[in-house]
Amino acid sequence: MTTETMMMVDNPSEEWPDIVFFDLETAVLDSRARDQTTSSPIVEFGAVVVCRRTLNLRAAYSTLVRPACPDLISCLAGRSNGITPMAVESAPPFSKIAGTVHELLHERIWAGHNILNFDCGHIKKAFEEIGESPPEAKGYIDTLQLWKERFANRTGDMKLGTIASYFGLGKPNHRSLEDAMTNLEVFKHCAALLWLELNPPANLLPNCTLSDRFLDLNEVLINSIRASGSHFSYPGPKMILMHKDMALKLFCPGLRVRYGLKPTLTDDGRLSLTFVIDASPALYRVLDKCDRVACEVFQKSGSFSDWKDIVTTSNRNPSPVARLRMPIRANGVGGPMVVTKIQKIGPCGTVIQEPVFTNSESDIAELTNLLKADSSVDAYVTLDPYDYMESAGVRIVAEKLRIRGE
Numbered sequence: 001m002t003t004e005t006m007m008m009v010d011n012p013s014e015e016w017p018d019i020v021f022f023d024l025e026t027a028v029l030d031s032r033a034r035d036q037t038t039s040s041p042i043v044e045f046g047a048v049v050v051c052r053r054t055l056n057l058r059a060a061y062s063t064l065v066r067p068a069c070p071d072l073i074s075c076l077a078g079r080s081n082g083i084t085p086m087a088v089e090s091a092p093p094f095s096k097i098a099g100t101v102h103e104l105l106h107e108r109i110w111a112g113h114n115i116l117n118f119d120c121g122h123i124k125k126a127f128e129e130i131g132e133s134p135p136e137a138k139g140y141i142d143t144l145q146l147w148k149e150r151f152a153n154r155t156g157d158m159k160l161g162t163i164a165s166y167f168g169l170g171k172p173n174h175r176s177l178e179d180a181m182t183n184l185e186v187f188k189h190c191a192a193l194l195w196l197e198l199n200p201p202a203n204l205l206p207n208c209t210l211s212d213r214f215l216d217l218n219e220v221l222i223n224s225i226r227a228s229g230s231h232f233s234y235p236g237p238k239m240i241l242m243h244k245d246m247a248l249k250l251f252c253p254g255l256r257v258r259y260g261l262k263p264t265l266t267d268d269g270r271l272s273l274t275f276v277i278d279a280s281p282a283l284y285r286v287l288d289k290c291d292r293v294a295c296e297v298f299q300k301s302g303s304f305s306d307w308k309d310i311v312t313t314s315n316r317n318p319s320p321v322a323r324l325r326m327p328i329r330a331n332g333v334g335g336p337m338v339v340t341k342i343q344k345i346g347p348c349g350t351v352i353q354e355p356v357f358t359n360s361e362s363d364i365a366e367l368t369n370l371l372k373a374d375s376s377v378d379a380y381v382t383l384d385p386y387d388y389m390e391s392a393g394v395r396i397v398a399e400k401l402r403i404r405g406e
Helices: 031-036 070-074 085-089 094-105 115-129 143-150 160-166 176-198 281-301 361-370
Strands: 004-008 019-026 042-050 057-064 108-112 137-142 225-228 240-243 249-265 271-278 306-308 321-326 328-330 336-338 341-345 351-353 376-388 391-404
Touching (some): 019 094, 042 094, 094 115, 108 115, 137 143, 160 176, 249 281, 271 361, 341 361
Antiparallel strands (some): 042 057, 249 271, 249 376, 328 336
8 A cells, every 4th residue: 555645846946935734644632642642643744835936836745654652553443534553554654754754844834724733743743753853944824823813703613624615625534635735725715815805806896886986975865875795805795885876985075183193003013004083973974874784784794703883982082083094005116005195285275295105114204294183184985894803894994185284
């Protein structure tokens, strides 16, 4: 019976370290028994190496492994994954495959599901057991941690099979190579999902007419605000707040800034630019209706995220306020740029300057100075329902700001 397979596709790049998705099958499932075992319980190792730039396959490898302890082999009886004691008894010991494993893992980015708490420790233990130096990683991608931080509210549990089923990939059979391949596909889907949620393409907006027209608040008919689509995130038709048959966009003149621009870093390290404005009665009515419409769809979605109201009040300041967000995106040339179009308005209402801002400290400081408390702005905004990192609600996104001079 063949226990070892190896496939090489092309030569790795010296400039970028490759990513190796790998998985282990072990003879001990109980965590307490695993901690008490002095011998490595690895019975199968599987890995796929992919190019970090393109995720194209470079190599694939799998092999059964014979544990040094006979008691571990007997633990395999009755396993549903097809790894039998007889198959493992004829497999090579870890010492015979250690060189190949080291070559596959050393100085590459290690990727896998729960590898930080499971696989990495077993690899180190297996090499120490045979008196060899373990391979060293250039970095780690743990898809369990990725899912937990970004998408935990979307599945009942965070097992690899459950996540794979969520993406329509089917459930893996608990064999190392297939699990590693499945993990690679899960990672690709996660990356695509993140990109779509951060950069929603306009042509995916469902059942609505795209228009560049921003409605004045007195043009909005409250009862004509509705939701199109039933999802707060991709995949699926993402929910869009609409006015009649058009995506709702608002022109809000003369907004008073309550709290000035506040640059902060999000939990995942991205720069966030927001400021708080007083919500006039007309703006409050529109935003409150949008909030109720979106929340009704959210409650039917089954999400466990916390809903954040679009308009808020406090005991200290009972007047309603709302937070406006200024998005930042990479432009592919000069680094991240502030997407919001900024216009400085003179005393006569004419545009005197249209500065472009990057995420540099000097540009952010200048922008912060423009959007100070008590300043007045005309805002052109869109409304973006979101369900992200266990929070949900409707963002007010500033597409253009006309800032009046002193």
